[in-house]
Amino acid sequence: MRLYIARHGESIANEKWPDYDNPAEMNGPLTERGRNQANALATWMKKEEISLDAIYASSMVRTKETAGFVSEAYNLPLKLSDLIREGSTAYWDHQPIPDEKLTVYQDNDFHKTPYLPFDRAVPDMESYAHLVIRVGKFLSELIAKHEDQTVLVVGHGWVKNAFVDIIFNVGPFRRCSVFPEFTALSSFNYQKSDEMYGPWAMKFINQSEHLAVAGLERSLE
Numbered sequence: 001m002r003l004y005i006a007r008h009g010e011s012i013a014n015e016k017w018p019d020y021d022n023p024a025e026m027n028g029p030l031t032e033r034g035r036n037q038a039n040a041l042a043t044w045m046k047k048e049e050i051s052l053d054a055i056y057a058s059s060m061v062r063t064k065e066t067a068g069f070v071s072e073a074y075n076l077p078l079k080l081s082d083l084i085r086e087g088s089t090a091y092w093d094h095q096p097i098p099d100e101k102l103t104v105y106q107d108n109d110f111h112k113t114p115y116l117p118f119d120r121a122v123p124d125m126e127s128y129a130h131l132v133i134r135v136g137k138f139l140s141e142l143i144a145k146h147e148d149q150t151v152l153v154v155g156h157g158w159v160k161n162a163f164v165d166i167i168f169n170v171g172p173f174r175r176c177s178v179f180p181e182f183t184a185l186s187s188f189n190y191q192k193s194d195e196m197y198g199p200w201a202m203k204f205i206n207q208s209e210h211l212a213v214a215g216l217e218r219s220l221e
């Protein structure tokens with residue numbers, strides 16, 4: 001399987017973070033800049049002649065909108081999954097937190113406890129370990145369905161971190177921080193039969209050439 005992983009475009013939650021008090025904004029739509037970023041990603045992928053067999057996105061609005069640009073460009077249906085929602089937007093059993101309660105996201109900050117992956121600041125919410133488990137479940141299902149195909153997954157920053165942790169077998173008490181720019185694209189190959197080097201190979205990570213071409217880069221400082 002050839003796996004592409006992209007982060008969503010800038011949303012109103014990203015634009016206002018952390019200064020907002022409307023819980024619904026946490027699952028709000030893309031900004032105009034975010035839509036331009038998503039369009040730039042779709043345009044670049046087509047220009048580079050990247051073939052796709054399937055497109056997945058998390059069930060959150062910003063990822064659905066971002067993936068929609070690629071879905072339209074490739075004339076492929078968009079498949080949604082709760083398993084790749086942003087970290088701290090699900091309960092410990094992987095069920096989505098309702099939009100009106102999403103301000104708890106600010107209280108359950110994985111950044112505060114990087115060496116306590118099973119810690120959770122809010123009862124019933126997921127820990128970082130729960131996030132890795134649900135992303136791993138999604139990845140297992142993806143491989144079973146698309147082992148010989150090329151797939152794009154549009155997710156979130158914490159979800160991309162979890163993917164990298166799983167793919168490179170980082171372990172529960174260490175964590176990779178990949179800091180993806182909005183719509184940054186990463187590419188991995190899965191080959192079950194490669195016994196010497198393991199099943200995964202990284203081709204590139206956080207590619208954002210499409211943003212530079214469109215003049216949409218921003219500082220991560």
